Amino acid sequence: MVATETASSPHPRHELGNWIQIARFGDQVETHEPESRYQWGDYLALSYTWGDPSNPREITVNGLPLLITENLEACLKVLRSKKYTQHGWKFWIDAICINQKDIVERAGQVKRMREIYTRAWTPIIWIGKEENGSKDALDLVVTLAAEYSSRDGVNRLTSTLHRNAQHFGIGRWRALYNIVCRRYWRRLWILQEVALGRYTTPVLCGERTLYWGQFARAFNVLIKTDEVINIYITNELKEASLPFDGVIWPNLGTVQEVQFHQDSHLSDKRIDTYRLIHVSRSVLSTDPRDKVYGLLGLMDESIAALIEPDYTDSVENVYRSFALATIKATGSLDVIRHCVPTEDPNSPSWVPALTVEPTGAAFTLRDDSFTTSGLSSASVRPNSHLLVCKGFIVDRIDGLGCMWSKGWDSGSVLQTRSILDPYNTFEAAQKAIWKSMVACHTTPTEYLDTDYGLLLASPALNKANLPEQTPLKDLIASFIFDWCVQYLAGDADFKIAGRPLKGYCWEKVVPEHIDAVHLRDALMQRDRINLSRRLMTTDMGYVGMAPEEVERGDAVAVLFGCSMPILLRQSTIESGDVRWRVVGECYVHGIMNGEAMEWGKDGEDLLLC
Numbered sequence: 001m002v003a004t005e006t007a008s009s010p011h012p013r014h015e016l017g018n019w020i021q022i023a024r025f026g027d028q029v030e031t032h033e034p035e036s037r038y039q040w041g042d043y044l045a046l047s048y049t050w051g052d053p054s055n056p057r058e059i060t061v062n063g064l065p066l067l068i069t070e071n072l073e074a075c076l077k078v079l080r081s082k083k084y085t086q087h088g089w090k091f092w093i094d095a096i097c098i099n100q101k102d103i104v105e106r107a108g109q110v111k112r113m114r115e116i117y118t119r120a121w122t123p124i125i126w127i128g129k130e131e132n133g134s135k136d137a138l139d140l141v142v143t144l145a146a147e148y149s150s151r152d153g154v155n156r157l158t159s160t161l162h163r164n165a166q167h168f169g170i171g172r173w174r175a176l177y178n179i180v181c182r183r184y185w186r187r188l189w190i191l192q193e194v195a196l197g198r199y200t201t202p203v204l205c206g207e208r209t210l211y212w213g214q215f216a217r218a219f220n221v222l223i224k225t226d227e228v229i230n231i232y233i234t235n236e237l238k239e240a241s242l243p244f245d246g247v248i249w250p251n252l253g254t255v256q257e258v259q260f261h262q263d264s265h266l267s268d269k270r271i272d273t274y275r276l277i278h279v280s281r282s283v284l285s286t287d288p289r290d291k292v293y294g295l296l297g298l299m300d301e302s303i304a305a306l307i308e309p310d311y312t313d314s315v316e317n318v319y320r321s322f323a324l325a326t327i328k329a330t331g332s333l334d335v336i337r338h339c340v341p342t343e344d345p346n347s348p349s350w351v352p353a354l355t356v357e358p359t360g361a362a363f364t365l366r367d368d369s370f371t372t373s374g375l376s377s378a379s380v381r382p383n384s385h386l387l388v389c390k391g392f393i394v395d396r397i398d399g400l401g402c403m404w405s406k407g408w409d410s411g412s413v414l415q416t417r418s419i420l421d422p423y424n425t426f427e428a429a430q431k432a433i434w435k436s437m438v439a440c441h442t443t444p445t446e447y448l449d450t451d452y453g454l455l456l457a458s459p460a461l462n463k464a465n466l467p468e469q470t471p472l473k474d475l476i477a478s479f480i481f482d483w484c485v486q487y488l489a490g491d492a493d494f495k496i497a498g499r500p501l502k503g504y505c506w507e508k509v510v511p512e513h514i515d516a517v518h519l520r521d522a523l524m525q526r527d528r529i530n531l532s533r534r535l536m537t538t539d540m541g542y543v544g545m546a547p548e549e550v551e552r553g554d555a556v557a558v559l560f561g562c563s564m565p566i567l568l569r570q571s572t573i574e575s576g577d578v579r580w581r582v583v584g585e586c587y588v589h590g591i592m593n594g595e596a597m598e599w600g601k602d603g604e605d606l607l608l609c
Contacts (some may be wrong), residue, residue: 005111028265033087034121043090045120047193048075048127049184061096068095075126078207091124092116105300106294108311113192114297123197127184132207133175138208140172141179145217152517155471156225161232162474173228174236177248179205180219184249187594188285191276192297195261214260219252224524226479244266250282250357256284270297273326274334281338281358288315290355292322315355318346323351324382331377333389333562336608337363337471339582341549350387359532363439363545363564363587371562374594378561379603386579387608391559392600394591395542397567401491401501401535403548408490412534414552420541421497422590428457429543430504432589436535436545438525439587451518457506457527458484464511471516478522487526491535498541498563501535536586544588554583558596559605565591571609579609 036042051071059073060067066077072095094100098109117123117208148157162165184190194201199213229248237244257279264271271353276298280291293309306325308320326335334362338352344508399416406412423429434455455462462485466473475481492502529545536546538556546567555568557580567583 008051009465031100033084037121041088041090041163043092043125043465044084044122045117045193046075046090046094047123047125047190047197048093049187051183054297063196071126071128074129075204078126078204079124081207086306089121092120103311107311108456110290110293110309110467111296111304113189113294114196117196117297123193123201124191125184125201125203125212127179127182127203127205130208132178133171134179134205135175135208136169136172137175137179138205138210139215139455140168140176140511141210141218142453144221145214148221149217152471153464154221154520155475155516157221157446158198158225158227158478159469159471160472161227163233164468165235171236171240173233174242177229177233177237180248180251180283181245182220182251183284185254186247186282186284187281188290188294189284190254191258191261191279191283191295194258195265195298197262198266199262206432211482212262215260216255216585219255220259223252223256224520226527230448230479233407237434254279254283264296266587270300273300273303273330273332275353277335277338277352278358279358281352281354287311288355289313290319292318300329305329310596316351320348320351327378327380327561331560331561333380334564336559336562336566337564337585340547340584341581344379345581346385348385348387348609359548363529370592371594372565372592372596373558373560373562374597375595376560378559385609389561389608391557391562391606392595392603393539393555393568394565394599395540395556395588397536397546397550397552397554397556398539399494399537400546400550400552401494403534404530404532405548408486410490410493413494415493416495416537418537418539419498420539422541423497425503426499432543433496433501433504433535436543436587436589438522439529439530439545440525451515452522452525454506454509454514454519455484455522456488456504457509459502460506460509461511461514466511472511472514472519475516475520475523480520480527484523484526488532496535496537497541513533538588542588542590544586546586547584549583550586551583555580556586556588557606558591559606568606577607581609 034042049071051069053069055070056067057070057073058067059076060066072093079091084089094109097107123217138178144157150153194212197212198215199211201212203210203212203215233248257275260275261271263269265291276295279296285291285294289309289311292307296304296307296309299307301324306329307322323335327333330403335352338348338354340353340356342349342353342498373391376390381388398418400414402408402410403412421429423432431453434453437455438452440452458481461476462481466476488501488505493500495501496504532548533545534548534550535543536550537543544565550567551569554569557566557568558568564585565588567586569583571579571581573579
C-alpha cells in the first residue's frame with residue numbers, strides 16, 4: 001500500500017541530491033538524511049527484475065513465510081546493510097506488496113504505478129550481484145560518463161583506442177558487455193519506474209552504488225560508436241572464447257529511451273505516444289498485456305483514462321482497445337505507424353504489433369515531426385476487425401533499392417521503370433536522395449544541408465588521401481563509414497528520376513571543410529534509418545525509404561490524422577469494397593509536409609482489415 005496523506009515536505013525530486021550523492025568513482029557519500037514525510041516514516045520504490053522463479057527463497061514478512069526469487073533475496077541482503085534501511089526507511093517491492101496470484105488486485109495496482117513511484121522518495125535500482133568483472137565494468141561506466149559523453153567525446157574515444165587498444169586495461173570491455181547484457185535493462189517496467197525518478201537515482205550492483213545518469217551517459221557513448229562494440233568488445237569475447245549476444249543493442253536503446261522519458265517527466269513535457277509505443281515493442285514482459293498496462297504511468301492521461309487493466313481479456317483485444325483509445329484521445333492515426341505485416345492474415349493489420357520487436361529504428365520518434373496529412377484529424381469508424389478511415393491513395397511503389405538483410409547486394413535491386421522527375425532539377429533530386437537516406441527533412445540542425453549531404457560524398461572520401469591520426473581519418477576507418485560506402489555501392493545503378501544513384505554522388509571532396517563530429521552524426525542517422533529498410537521510387541518519380549517487406553505496386557496512402565505516409569496492400573474485394581492491409585510507414589520526399597493534401601482534399605473511405 002501507499003499512503004495517500006499529504007506530504008508536508010517538498011517533492012523528493014527537489015531534495016534527492018542532498019540525501020545520497022555519488023562520488024566520481026562510485027563511492028557512496030551520505031549527507032544529511034531527510035525528514036520523513038509521513039507519520040509512519042517514508043519509503044523507497046525498488047526497481048529490479050524478478051529473475052529465475054524456479055529456485056525460490058523463503059523470507060518472513062510480518063511473521064508469515066513468503067517465497068521470493070533468488071535475485072530479490074540477494075537485493076534485500078544488500079539493502080539491509082544500508083544506513084537508510086537501518087534508520088527505518090521502508091521499501092515498496094511489487095513481489096511483496098502485490099498478491100501476484102490475484103489478477104484483480106494486480107489490475108488495480110497497475111493503475112497506481114505512477115503514483116507509487118512518483119510519491120516514493122526515489123526509485124532505487126538493483127541490477128544484480130557483483131559478478132563477471134562488474135567492478136571493472138562500473139569503473140569504465142564512470143570513466144565513459146565523465147570523460148567521453150561530450151559532443152566530441154566519441155571521436156576522442158575512437159582515436160584513443162586506435163592508438164592503444166588496451167588504453168582502459170585488458171578485459172574491461174568484456175566486463176562492460178556483461179553489465180549491458182543483463183536482463184534488467186530490457187525489463188518493460190523500468191520504462192516508468194526509472195523514468196519517474198531522476199538523474200541521481202541510485203543504481204546498486206552488489207555493494208557498489210552509482211547513479212542512473214552515469215549509466216545513461218556511458219551507454220549513450222556506446223550507441224554512438226560502432227568501433228567499441230564491433231571491434232574491442234567483440235575481440236575480447238573472442239579471446240575468451242565467448243559468443244556475442246546481439247541483445248546488447250536493444251538494451252542500450254532501452255536505456256536511451258528511459259533517459260528521454262525521464263527528462264520529459266522532470267520538465268513536465270508531454271511524452272510522445274509514438275515514441276512510447278516504439279520502445280514498448282523493444283522491451284520484454286512476462287505477460288504481453290503489460291506492453292500496454294505497463295506504460296499507463298507514462299501515457300498521456302487522456303489515453304490512460306480510457307484503459308481499464310483486465311488480465312482476463314485476450315491479448316488481441318487489449319491491443320485493439322489500446323489502438324482505438326489512442327485514436328479517440330489524440331485524434332491521430334499515428335498508432336498505425338507501428339503496424340507491420342504479420343503471418344496471421346486474420347489479425348487486424350491496423351492494430352500495432354506490440355509483441356513484434358522492431359527490426360529497425362523509427363523514422364522519427366516524435367508525433368509531430370512531419371505533417372503528411374496537414375492539419376487533418378483522424379476520422380474513423382471501427383467495425384469488428386475493420387477500421388474505416390478517411391484518406392486517399394497518392395501513388396504506387398515502382399522501384400526498390402538494395403536490401404540490408406541481403407548485405408546490400410545489388411542483386412536485390414528491383415529497377416525503377418518510371419523516368420518521371422517531380423523534383424525538376426539535379427540539385428533537388430540529389431537532396432531528395434540523401435534526405436531520404438536519413439529521413440530527417442525537418443531536423444532543425446544548422447549543418448543539415450552541408451554535413452548530412454556529405455553522405456553522397458562517401459565513395460569519393462573513401463578514396464581521398466587523408467593525414468593519419470586525425471578524427472576524419474579515424475572515422476573513415478570505422479564500420480559506420482564502410483557500411484555507408486557498401487550501401488551506396490549496392491544501389492549504384494538504382495535509377496532515380498532517370499539517372500543511376502552513382503550519378504548523384506560527389507566526384508570531388510575537400511576534407512578540410514568536413515566536420516568529423518557532424519559527419520559521424522549523419523552516418524549514425526543513415527545507419528539507424530536504413531536498417532531493415534530500402535530506398536524506393538514511386539510511379540510519379542518520388543524517392544523515399546520503405547520497410548524491406550514492401551512490394552512493387554503497394555499503395556502509398558495519406559490517412560487523415562497520420563503524420564507519415566502509410567503503405568497499403570490490397571487484400572480482398574467484398575461487396576464492391578476494396579480492403580487493405582497495412583504494410584508499414586514510409587518516407588516519401590516531397591509529400592511529408594502536406595503537399596499531397598491538395599490532391600485528395602475530401603478523401604475517401606479506406607477499409608483497413
